[in-house]
Amino acid sequence: AQSVTQPDIHITVSEGASLELRCNYSYGATPYLFWYVQSPGQGLQLLLKYFSGDTLVQGIKGFEAEFKRSQSSFNLRKPSVHWSDAAEYFCAVGARGSNDYKLSFGAGTTVTVRA
Amino acid sequence: ETGVTQTPRHLVMGMTNKKSLKCEQHLGHNAMYWYKQSAKKPLELMFVYNFKEQTENNSVPSRFSPECPNSSHLFLHLHTLQPEDSALYLCASSRLTGDGYTFGSGTRLTVV
Numbered sequence: 355a356q357s358v359t360q361p362d363i364h365i366t367v368s369e370g371a372s373l374e375l376r377c378n379y380s381y382g383a384t385p386y387l388f389w390y391v392q393s394p395g396q397g398l399q400l401l402l403k404y405f406s407g408d409t410l411v412q413g414i415k416g417f418e419a420e421f422k423r424s425q426s427s428f429n430l431r432k433p434s435v436h437w438s439d440a441a442e443y444f445c446a447v448g449a450r451g452s453n454d455y456k457l458s459f460g461a462g463t464t465v466t467v468r469a
Numbered sequence: 470e471t472g473v474t475q476t477p478r479h480l481v482m483g484m485t486n487k488k489s490l491k492c493e494q495h496l497g498h499n500a501m502y503w504y505k506q507s508a509k510k511p512l513e514l515m516f517v518y519n520f521k522e523q524t525e526n527n528s529v530p531s532r533f534s535p536e537c538p539n540s541s542h543l544f545l546h547l548h549t550l551q552p553e554d555s556a557l558y559l560c561a562s563s564r565l566t567g568d569g570y571t572f573g574s575g576t577r578l579t580v581v
Contacts, residue, residue, distance in 0.1 A: 386567055386568050386569065388569055390572075395557065395575070395577060396574055396575065397473075397475075397559055397572035397573050397574040397575045398559070398561075398570075398572040399572070400569065400571075403568075403569055405568065444512070446569075446570075448567035448568060448569065449567045450567060454567065455500060455563060455564070455565045455566060455567045456500075456502075456514070456517065456525075456567075457563075457567070457569070457570055459511070459512050460511075461511040462511065462512075
């Protein structure tokens, strides 16, 4: 079964600074990979996903993520953070081509943006 | 509009009450899920339905009773809850291909 690790529980970043959130996965083949964002009291919104092709994926709100097979990683980046990016971010992995259609989620990384 | 609609958005109930949470999707998805999200804890998968059939129950107490009358609707019936059941309950749906979920906005449940 697939699994996900988000090593950072909490990150604080200054507004306008760059942000990188780490995600490592465990899966025997190339998985489907996702980043979701959750604002307080809300559901999870899909930021971006990787299925195949270009390993640098562009998402909404100015986010991008890079799939690195050799490192089993799918890190999320944003060049310049806005105060509205304060939220919780979840990395998730899905099994490609198997009967297991459930996603496995990481524990989440909380991002605080300081002025 | 996320494609998955959850009602109500907020619910306060006493420990002796009976209430139900509703989830609806018209995305053509065949799998639906209930998750519990408590403060400072990871997402907890509660139930999974595939074409109306329950395929997973992660040791959820019987005071939570799911119902899936068709592929578009999912309910979570609640009775004699405990204060520790207070949480955000999230519904999600997906295809059966592992290519991602669509989440609802959640129901914030407070048990008093």
